[in-house]
Amino acid sequence: MGRRATAYCLILPSFLLAAFIILWPLKEIVNLALHDVNRFGLLRAFSGLANFRALFADPDFLAALWRTLVWTAGVVGGTLAVSVPVALMLNGDFYGRGIARVIVMLPWAVSLTMTAIVWRWALSGESGMLNSGLQGLGLIDGNIQWLAEAWTAFPMQVLIGVEASIPFTTTILLGGLSSVPDELYDAAAIEGAGAWDQFRFITLPLLRPFINIAVVLNTIYVFNSFPIIWATTQGGPANSTDILVTYLYKAGFRLGKLGEAAAVSLIMFGVLLVFTLIYVRLAMREEAA
Amino acid sequence: MKRSGFKALLLACAGLFALSGTVDAGTVRVTIAEYSKGTGPYFNEAAQAFEAANPGTKIQIEVVPWDNLQQKLTTDISAGANADLSIIGTRWLLDYVSQGIITPLDAHVTPDFKARFIDTFLKPSVMDGKVYGLPIAASARALYYNKDVFAKAGLSGPPGTWAEFTAGAEKIKASAPGVFAFGLQGKEIETDVYFYYALWSQGGEIVQGGKSGLGSAAAVDAAKLYRSYINGGLTQPGVTSYSREDVQNLFKQGKVATVITAPFLSSQIKNEAPSLQYGVAAIPAGPGGARGTYGVTDSIVLFENSKVKDEAWKFLDFLFTTEQRTKFDKIEGFLPVNAREASDPYFADNADLKVFTSLLPGARFAPVIAGWEEIATVTSNALQTIYLGRAEIEPTLRDAAAKADEILAKK
Structure with a gap:
């Protein structure tokens, strides 16, 4: 008991610091979201859930909410689909592996906004490179206006998101792969397992905890990611590529509706919290089983 | 050991508070919007010159990119950490005045000082008879046209009306493959303004009698005009992916034959495409002869909570001397706001600038209404929908007008 109390005492300062850093802004945001707020953050009358009601009455908000889910699923799923094979290849022994690893990591060194x-x-x-490249290859005849419409712009934004997330994910998976003992593969090979079976029954199960952490972290980053959408289309044309965070930025800083913007950020916080709790629970149950 | 750690923490905290309090009475903080790469150096130089002439006063310049200015001001003001002076878009002025965030300058503005300005540019910063800001930057819009492309199409000069423009555009389409006659902006800031040029020429107004003019017949005609250019292949394809800078770049590359924009394109062309043969003319008129250009000013304002108002005013006084204004406007390619400055040969003998100044009497400024940014967003979204051909013109504009009316009614 005494030992326990000491342990809690030792954690207490950092716990208080963390609580202050996390809970105080949260309290401020809840406060903003429940009030009628002027452009400069001055609280006026208490307005209950009026800000939330205004959001759910706005079709652009609902579309952005839905699009955020598609965006997150697309980028996280796409990143994983590319990163697993890339990590497997980089884990193998071949000439120039060091250079190949550096090349895969390089996009990480460039700021997301610049990308x-x-x-x-x-x-x-x-005058875009992509159009002239595709024309040079003879794949298209005329120029495609990639960013003019959502159905061409949004998939490209998802691809950029995938490109930007690969280095981080590959790093996590490479770490996981290096912890898989070679003996397992040797034993499996002796038992007659082919490459596919080795991947399915050895690599994938042992990699699972690393994939789980990659999914959770990527989801949190991507769900909140602002620069890609903002720099390419600012959520346009006519809000057709908005995700929640670009919607939030426009509501807060362009239109001066700080109350609604605070409400959006609370909704985002809630969605992410629920997702993370569910996912961690599922992942843990799997591991326990 | 433990104790000294705690002490260090206390000291660090005290240091933080001290830092936020070090800006003492003699320091004037100024938030500056970055118009070009010359903005920061100009203001730092001006600050140094001012400090040399006024020992004891320090000027601290903070340069912010234009796109982040509103965000920075919002966060600074809500935290009470704003500078003493700041540049703001004059169209935001109403919000600042109605919330009591900025202070009128009338105590210092003498008739002599007022006489320095060209009245058109000072007026937008005046509210309820009080001067709330000084026009730090001024601009208007006109039609740039590519003389080589026009000559090739057999056109002798710039079009006077939209009807002439349409006829000329068809000739350009036939004579210059790969060149689009009309550079139409359809993305990001001022997408709505690009439409107002046509709206005004059809005799329409943005706001009339407290109601949005978007649902009017003039607005429908204007939208139909632009839509016909898009459908007829007279604009660059995919207009909703071109911001103002993108369209200007197409013009510099000779890929569009015309673009409507501000005087600063002239200085950009001089630096980036010096061989481009271009002219500047008034924006075409509508069937009734109506036409309009957009006048814009940015104001520099003094915050109510500033503790160094007198020193700040002195710096303003310095910035608005003829010498300083001439220097700044030459760097940025803005229109002169100072009457004496306008007679400087650089401005008086500049053919491009002469066109802009001649258009000023008919210039319209952004209407002084609360929620202007929101109306601009509603308008831009409606226009993008129309440009993409995703909806009928009339119902789209009517919906947008209803939304704008709702915003107008709120105040």
């Missing part, structure tokens, strides 16, 4: 701006230029309709 997005470079892509904005590359996707430009009349």
Whole structure:
């Protein structure tokens, strides 16, 4: 008991610091969300759930909410689908592996905003690199206006998101792969398991905890990710590529509706919290089983 | 050991508070919007010159990109950490005045000082008879046209009306493959403004009698005009992916034959595409002869909570001397706001600028209404829907007008 009390005492200072850093802003945001707020953050009358009601009455908000889920699922799923094979390849022994690893990690060194701006230029309709590249390959005849409409812009944004998330995910998976003992593969090979079976029955199960952590972290990053969408389309044309965080930015800073913006951020917080709790619970149950 | 750690923490905290309090009475903090790469250096130089002439006063310049200015001001003001002086878009002025965040300058503005300005540019910063800001930047819009492309199409000069413009555009389409006649902006800031040029020429107004003019016949005609250009292949394809800078770049590359924009394109062309043969003309008129250009000013304002109002005013006085204004406007390519400055040969003999100044009497400024940014957003969204051909023109504009009316009624 005494030992326990000491342990709690020792944690207490950092717990208080963390609580202050996390809970105080949360309290402020809840406060903003429940009030009528002017453009400069001055609280006026208490307005209950009026800000939330206004949001759910706005079709653009509902569309952005739905699009955020598609965006997150698309980027996280796409990243995983690319990163697992990339990590497997980089884990193998081949000439120039060091250089290959550096190349895969490089996008990580460039700020996300810069990546997005470079892509904005590359996707430009009349003078973009992508169009001239595709024409050079003879794949298209005329220029495609990538960012003019949501059905071409949004998939490209998801692809940029995937590109930006690969280095981080690959790093986590490489760490996981290096912890798989070689003996397991040797034993499996002797028993007659082919490459696919080795992957299914050895690599994938042992990699699972690493994949889980990659999914949770990526989901949190991507769900909140602002630069890619903002730098390429600012959520346009006509809000058709908005996700929650770009919607929030416009509501708060362009239109001066700080109360509604605070409400959006609370909703985002709630969605992420619920997702993380469910996912961690599921992942833990799997591991226990 | 433990104790000294705690002490260190206390000291660190005290240090933080001290830091936020070090800006003493003699320091004037100024938030500056970055118009170009010359903005920061100009203001730092001006601050140094001012400090040399006024020992004891320090000027602290904070340069912020234009796109982040509103965000920075909002967060600074809500935290009470704003500077003493700041540049703001004059169209935001109403919000600042109605919330009592900025202070009128009338105590210092003498008739002599007032006489320095060209009245058109000072007026937007005046509210309820009080001067709340000084026009730090001024601009208007006109039609830039590519002379080589026009000559190739057999056009002798710039079009006077939209009807002439349409006829000329068809000739350009036939004579210059790969060149689009009309550079139409359809993305990001001022997408709505690009439409107002046509709206005004059809005799419409943005707001009339407290109601939105978007549902009017003039607005429908204006939208139909632009839509016909898009459908007829007279604009660059995919207009909703082109911001103002993107369209200007197409013009510099010779890929669009015309673009409507501000004087600063002239200086950009001089630096980036010096061989481009271009002219500047008034924006075409509508069937009734109506036409309009957009006048814009940014104001520099003094915050109510500033503790160094007198020193701040002195710096303003310095910035608005003829010498300083001439220097700044030459760097940025803005229109002169100072009457004496306008007679400087650089401005008086500049053919491009002459066109802009001649258009000023008919210039319209953003209407002084609360929620202007929200109306601009509603309008831009409606226009993008129309440009994409995703909805009928009339119902889309009527819906947008209803939304704008709702915003107008709130105040």
